[in-house]
Amino acid sequence: MTTTQAAPRVSQARERILDTAFRLFYARGIRAVGVDTIIAESGVAKATFYKHFPAKDDLAVAYLDRVDEVWTGQLRSAAQAAGEDPADQLVGLFDALSTACRRDGYRGCAFINAAAEATPGSPVHDRTVAHKLAVLGWIRELATAAGAADPSALARALTLLLDGGLASGSLDASPEAPVVARNSARVLVDEALGRRA
Amino acid sequence: MTTTQAAPRVSQARERILDTAFRLFYARGIRAVGVDTIIAESGVAKATFYKHFPAKDDLAVAYLDRVDEVWTGQLRSAAQAAGEDPADQLVGLFDALSTACRRDGYRGCAFINAAAEATPGSPVHDRTVAHKLAVLGWIRELATAAGAADPSALARALTLLLDGGLASGSLDASPEAPVVARNSARVLVDEALGRRA
DNA sequence: ATGGAAGTAGACAGATCTGTCTGTTTGAAT
């Protein structure tokens, strides 16, 4: 690990497996996709698959970790794109919802979908809870920075709008939902800041 | 079908199957529950099962139809309990959410969970869409009766809060979510009616 | 050059799941 660039290397096979899982798990659901399908589509040997992911559940958890990375990144980007004012950021993060819903093959929130298939005590379910709590905590920080009277309540209200948009956004393909979510967020933020129009 | 009361009779075996499916499908997910389990727990013969439900999918659809009955009834009851004013009913229907989340073994919205396991074109998925549209339509009627400036937008906003509460309510067991949803609904309703506090 | 890590290819075992089929029992209406 000194000469060329050998070092970590992250294993191309593992990446291919994870890419395939990301695509198929989200599109069809975790239970609906067999390991054989993932193995075939990622062009990997079965032994290699089980070397990297001793059980299918481990792959499911890795899949959710990747979703968390991506989605959290998109939320933060959307918030920052709204400017410096935390109040504007609280509204602006809903642009990530619009973008997500417009995406082709959108099928709702990967975490909620995964939790729907999982047993309450399982690792997959726990990751979902952890993710939702992380997002809630981040929004609460913004709400606190914005000077909301009750930051926890405002944060909770905004996550309700966000999760509602994520969950139902895939059902009726009407593009108004994200817009309504954003406008409602503005109303709730203004109200929480005492700026009633 | 003239004398006693013979007539429809609805078949006790069918009821038992449906009761068991209602319980197990919701608690563990549709795919996670095999027909053998349902047959065993409902104390029914396999032939009887397949006589009433030619395929497992038919049972899943019947399950969702029953959920629709129950949940729609609870929503309407909660709304009516809030009084005559449509604006109050729009807020009061969120009491159904509180009740649902408090229930032991609550595991989110049965429709969203079912849709997460289903393929977009499938009967199960279609029922979910139909249900969500029905609820949206009903709320829009209330919003219109209340005299909202944009009834469609208000209805959409309220369903976002409702679906958000249903979807995420099972994840962190904090009982504040339904309360926040109700309070937020009041804010949005007031705003839509021009009654800014 | 050589040893070892990582990957390929695919057979195999064992469990599970859906749906079919045969045969028996029950119960009510004619």
Place this chain on the structure above:
DNA sequence: ATTCAAACAGACAGATCTGTCTACTTCCAT
């Protein structure tokens, strides 16, 4: 009393799915 529909009991076929195991290849670092 007999007939007929509904339900019971359970074996069985066929598919699928997870996870294990053997054997061969490739390639880099020592």
